[in-house]
Amino acid sequence: MPPSQKRARRYDPARTRSAVLAQFGNVREAVGTLSAEQLDLPTRLGDWTVRELAAHLVMAVESVSRHLDESAQPPETSAGSTGGQREITVLEWAATTGPAAGRIAEDTRGIAASVTTEQLFDRAAARIAERLPAAADDLLLPGRVGAMRLGDYLVTRCVELVVHTDDLNHATGLKVPYDRQALATCTRLLADALAAKAPGASTEVRIPPYAVVQCIEGPRHTRGTPPNVVETDPLTWIRLATGRTEWTAALEDAQVTASGERADLSELLPVMS
Structure with missing residues (x-):
């Protein structure tokens, strides 16, 4: 029977972790081949350039490390270090991303202008390689729209990486491959x-x-x-x-x-x- 809203789909945590890392690796390798002129090309995402799109792809993965760091801080509320946020599911996340778009765009531009694209990817890759292996899948992380378990949050990272890999391919003519599990x-x-x-x-x-x-x-x-x-x-x-x-x-x-x-x-x- 096809899954429905009455029965939440389960995602294999180990496969999801591998998919996030694999797709980020695919993107990192492809962006590393782009010239400065190609990084300045327009995209179908409003006024974002390829450089800003690449920065957003980095943000999608860097946010995992950042939220892991935040979760490790001493708890300040009864809900721990999530700031009292309500825990949400992956389906609730999908339905509530729109209102955060403005802040995400602002953060993306700031990051894109701060260091080179290569430095962004190198830093994000090093941080997630250091932070992710020891983190438990059921760890509750703070987020923009609500708190999520790490295993669920990595599912949302697959969505971000695949959707924006397609945007990157559309803008540049690249053929960045899609990790099968991420897709x-x-x-x-x-x-x-x-x-x-x-x-x-x-x-x-x-x-x-x-x-x-x-x-x-x-x-x-x-x-x-x-x-x-x-x-x-x-x-x-x-x-x-x-x-x-x-x-x-x-x-x-x-x-x-x-x-x-x-x-x-x-x-x-x-x-x-």
Whole structure:
């Protein structure tokens, strides 16, 4: 049975850790080949340059080390060093990233202007290699939108790294590879976020080979071919779910197939911004 909002998906902590490190390594190697002119190219992320996008990719990983450092500080409240924050799930994180976008953009520009891109990647790689191995998966970390367990927070890092690797490839023409586990994790979380946003079982969304979810209220499907089916590939789904690709354009370009009266997802996208 496809996972739904009624049963939270579980992610293997060891695989997630490896995926974060592998994808960050892929990005680091690729960015190291870029010239100063290429780093100044525009991206599809507003007025961000490739240099700022690269800095944001570093931030996605550096935040793990930073939050680990914060969690190690002497507790100041009854909730420990999380500052009394409510603990949130990965699905809640996906639904609450929008309001933090302004602060994230400001921090990104500040970091990009502080040191060279190579120094940023080298520092982040050294810090996470030092801090992550000894950290417990159930350690509660403070965050921008709420406290999260380390294992869950690393799932969100897979999403950040995969989504912005695609942005980097789009801006530069690079072909930075996607770690299979990182791509699978990102695809699954964004699919589950759709199911949580539009609970139901009338429509089946298939993203082979990584995810199948049911969503949207209506007649429940029990056997045989569902009456409402959406199918696409992982990268197209990720672009749809994050607003990089419009639903209509994906249909017109045959990147998505949709059949049934409840197979139009346009009003539900993006699921994360």
